[in-house]
Amino acid sequence: xTEPTTRDPLGNTALGRRAVLAGGIGLLVLALSVRALARPxxxxxxxxxxxxxxxxxxxxxxxLPPLVENGNAVxxxxxxxxxxxxxxxxxxxxxxxxxxxxxxxxxxxLGPHNGRARIATRIRLATSQTVIAVAELSDGTxxxxxxxxxxxxxxxxxxxx
Amino acid sequence: MPGPAxxxxxxxxVTGLLIVLTSHASTDDISPGERRSGRDFMAPETQAIQADxxxxxxxxxxxxxxxxxxxxxxxxxxxxxxxHGAAQASMRGVxxxxxxxxxxxxxxxDLTGRIAQCRSxxxxxxxxxxxxxxxxxxxxxxxxxxxxxxxxxPDDARLTPFRDAGRQIFTTRMGQLDLAxxxxxxxxxxxxxxxxxxxxAHPTGYPLYRLEWQGIGSLQRRLRNCMIGVRAEPFATxxxxxxxxxxxxxxxAAGMEMETPGIRP
Amino acid sequence: MTKALVSVPKTARRGDIIxxxxxxxxxxxxxxxxxxxxxxxxxxxxxxxxxxxxxxxVFFAExxxxxxANPFVSFSLIASASGTVGFEWTDDQGQTxxxxxxxxxx
Numbered sequence: 001x002t003e004p005t006t007r008d009p010l011g012n013t014a015l016g017r018r019a020v021l022a023g024g025i026g027l028l029v030l031a032l033s034v035r036a037l038a039r040p041x042x043x044x045x046x047x048x049x050x051x052x053x054x055x056x057x058x059x060x061x062x063x064l065p066p067l068v069e070n071g072n073a074v075x076x077x078x079x080x081x082x083x084x085x086x087x088x089x090x091x092x093x094x095x096x097x098x099x100x101x102x103x104x105x106x107x108x109x110l111g112p113h114n115g116r117a118r119i120a121t122r123i124r125l126a127t128s129q130t131v132i133a134v135a136e137l138s139d140g141t142x143x144x145x146x147x148x149x150x151x152x153x154x155x156x157x158x159x160x161x
Numbered sequence: 162m163p164g165p166a167x168x169x170x171x172x173x174x175v176t177g178l179l180i181v182l183t184s185h186a187s188t189d190d191i192s193p194g195e196r197r198s199g200r201d202f203m204a205p206e207t208q209a210i211q212a213d214x215x216x217x218x219x220x221x222x223x224x225x226x227x228x229x230x231x232x233x234x235x236x237x238x239x240x241x242x243x244x245h246g247a248a249q250a251s252m253r254g255v256x257x258x259x260x261x262x263x264x265x266x267x268x269x270x271d272l273t274g275r276i277a278q279c280r281s282x283x284x285x286x287x288x289x290x291x292x293x294x295x296x297x298x299x300x301x302x303x304x305x306x307x308x309x310x311x312x313x314x315p316d317d318a319r320l321t322p323f324r325d326a327g328r329q330i331f332t333t334r335m336g337q338l339d340l341a342x343x344x345x346x347x348x349x350x351x352x353x354x355x356x357x358x359x360x361x362a363h364p365t366g367y368p369l370y371r372l373e374w375q376g377i378g379s380l381q382r383r384l385r386n387c388m389i390g391v392r393a394e395p396f397a398t399x400x401x402x403x404x405x406x407x408x409x410x411x412x413x414a415a416g417m418e419m420e421t422p423g424i425r426p
Numbered sequence: 427m428t429k430a431l432v433s434v435p436k437t438a439r440r441g442d443i444i445x446x447x448x449x450x451x452x453x454x455x456x457x458x459x460x461x462x463x464x465x466x467x468x469x470x471x472x473x474x475x476x477x478x479x480x481x482x483x484v485f486f487a488e489x490x491x492x493x494x495a496n497p498f499v500s501f502s503l504i505a506s507a508s509g510t511v512g513f514e515w516t517d518d519q520g521q522t523x524x525x526x527x528x529x530x531x532x
Contacts, residue, residue: 065204065206067204069203069372070426072495073210074494101456102490104492105493106489107487107488108487109485109486110501113479113482114503115443118502119499119500120498120501121494121499121500122497122498123492123493124492152356152357153355153357154357154373154426155390156387156390157373157390158373158374158385215433216447218449218495218496221431222429222451224431225429375453375496376453
């Protein structure tokens with residue numbers, strides 16, 4: 001027994017429609033992967049900052065609210081354990097994200113005259129994701145801290161058109 | 162940076178709430194003891210931004226407004242300060258009383274409308290666009306002088322019909338989702354709309370800095386967002402309908418503390 | 427007119443670690459947003475922020491589009507001498523805006 005071929009009013013067979021649909025999904029996947037390739041991964045972004053040097057988790061405390069009301073302004077505080085003396089201090093701190101269109105957020109340069117390695121700022125997060133802070137110390141070592149953030153969305157937003 | 166995908170989720174949220182709301186059609190007022198500012202519904206981190214003037218981005222518009230207050234404009238070559246002096250004294254408590262009756266037209270006028278009127282009629286300058294940065298900055302600066310003071314709507318019988326009209330708008334279902342302001346803000350203020358709290362809609366912090374806007378905006382802009390949310394055609398900016406609604410909302414929030422510049426998600 | 431708010435203590439004792447805050451009005455337009463009619467809104471962001479103390483650079487930041495509109499940053503300084511704390515923001519079109527505050531160190 002053969003299955004009857006279904007036809008829609010335009011004469012396309014069901015198979016034809018499915019093939020078109022599959023082709024469409026294929027293109028979409030391609031487009032998404034091209035877009036994903038456009039930004040480095042979180043690991044690649046960190047490696048770009050450290051020049052490939054190893055990064056150890058610790059010494060850095062990254063504070064972000066676990067649940068964010070609006071991704072347009074997320075308060076971030078970074079504290080690095082350091083005596084901040086001429087001999088031993090934090091040279092740079094970089095912030096990276098996992099899922100924004102661009103991995104970089106900000107890079108800060110500081111030194112012994114800051115007295116304390118503590119920085120606060122406000123950042124944008126397009127969606128729920130991981131944020132990482134990497135500190136470069138004066139001895140050339142790199143230390144990091146990660147945080148996962150859930151981003152919720154505002155109600156009743158504007159119609160831009 | 163929420164894009165179209167984000168908007169879709171918000172729409173889904175509104176539709177989800179609709180199911181709850183249609184089974185609950187009464188519109189009871191919130192009792193005075195239960196009234197809460199939108200500030201109380203926010204995350205502690207967002208509250209902290211509002212509480213600290215060195216971190217509150219709305220203060221940038223207060224600063225701009227302070228500069229404009231003393232800047233001469235128009236052929237009359239007068240500044241706001243030329244007539245009103247230091248705003249810290251002359252404008253204290255003024256915003257808490259608006260919208261107020263405009264004697265010339267016999268209709269209510271809101272604070273932004275009054276400042277714009279002063280600008281074009283007394284200073285003789287070119288009219289400032291209603292949602293433009295300068296008029297917003299001046300309104301924010303003037304409203305900031307009432308921060309911490311209770312909202313004190315004028316006790317003027319001539320405003321009553323306009324207030325009633327505002328209440329009528331607040332309780333009338335509108336838009337494709339067929340929701341009234343009251344359906345959410347009187348009847349379901351302790352619920353959530355997707356991830357967001359449904360608040361009681363007290364206009365205590367306007368003009369306020371909405372994180373969603375990434376800037377300061379007027380109460381009418383917020384009302385426009387609400388109307389778009391329920392798929393209604395928003396009233397025209399500065400229209401009698403919007404002023405009547407503002408008038409009713411301020412009456413509804415009478416006695417609550419002014420917060421300008423507020424922060425909201 | 428520069429729309430910037432900076433916070434520096436008016437006085438401090440020598441050796442104190444003081445809290446510095448700086449905020450400036452700027453859209454920090456990411457370049458990833460579409461305006462009405464699907465037209466891409468061009469990127470316009472502040473890329474560099476510098477703080478100087480007594481003429482010396484004491485803090486520097488490089489910003490990317492993921493820094494919020496109206497950028498805010500806070501950091502610390504050791505109060506070493508009375509003088510000017512200067513702030514300068516530079517955007518990707520090369521425009522700079524600046525602000526400053528005086529501190530008396532005893």
